[in-house]
Amino acid sequence: MTGKLVIGNWKMNGRLAANLALIDALRADAAVQAAQVAVAPPFAYLGQAAALLAGSNIALAAQDVSAFDKDGAYTGEVSAAMLADVGCRYVLIGHSERRQYFAEDHALLARKLQAAVAAGLIPVYCVGETLAEREADAYKAVIAEQLAVLGALAGRDYVVAYEPVWAIGTGKVASVEQIDDVHQYIRATLLQCHGASDSIRVLYGGSVKADNADAIFSLQSVGGALVGGASLDVESFGRICQAAKKTV
Ligand code: PEP
Secondary structure, eight states, X not given: OOSOEEEEEOOSOOOHHHHHHHXXXXXXXXXXXXXXXXXXXXXXXXXXXXXXXXXXXXXXXXXXXXXXXXXXXXXXXXOHHHHHHTTEEEEEESOHHXXXXXXXXXXXXXXXXXXXXXXXXXEEEEEOOOHHHHHTTOHHHHHHHHHHGGGGGTTSOOEXXXXXXXXXXXXXXXXXXXXXXXXXXXXXXXXXXXXXXXXSEEEEESXXXXXXXXXXXXXXXXXXXXXXXXXXXXXXXXXXXXXXXXXX
């Protein structure tokens, strides 16, 4: 793992004109160009984004993928092969919003992970506890259970994103001590089940902004950031990329 990776998760935001303006501005931003960066637009705009990103250093990511790995009668689904076909390098899997609003369980997520790696995509597998789980001091057990799904991916290329649910879109950021504690725990757990954790990047996500990025990236256990809200604002995202680049 070298350098910090910054992935912008646009969630269900964007329109053709707004995406064009945002990607043009990202391409023109020297800090974004110098960092390791990806953006994750909604499915509908992946083709547009792929065309606009051509020739840049900004990679394309999808926000989700179907668990079905063969083409067929799965109305509304988008397969990993399709994502690879339109130029995606990464795919988010298990984001807490998918777990919460779409009842995605571990069995489904295991299938999505398999489908993604089989198509040559790099899954960005999201884990994290709710506020109640943190307050009950159950967060490590919850995260261990979520990580167990990665068991079948030993030796494959993937990224983990630690995103405490209570810090996503709330403006509440985990402290650097809390982040380091969980990142060390994730590394140790992956080492135990896969035998190697150094090569696996662990991103932090949860209200990462321009003014807290330096402190978060100063942690060696942090391999980058998954950024939601701030990824829609060129100036904020550019400053987060700058902070990522500084710590390399
Ligand atoms: C996310 O969507 O993964 C996220 C971390 O969102 P935000 O940065 O807005 O908290």
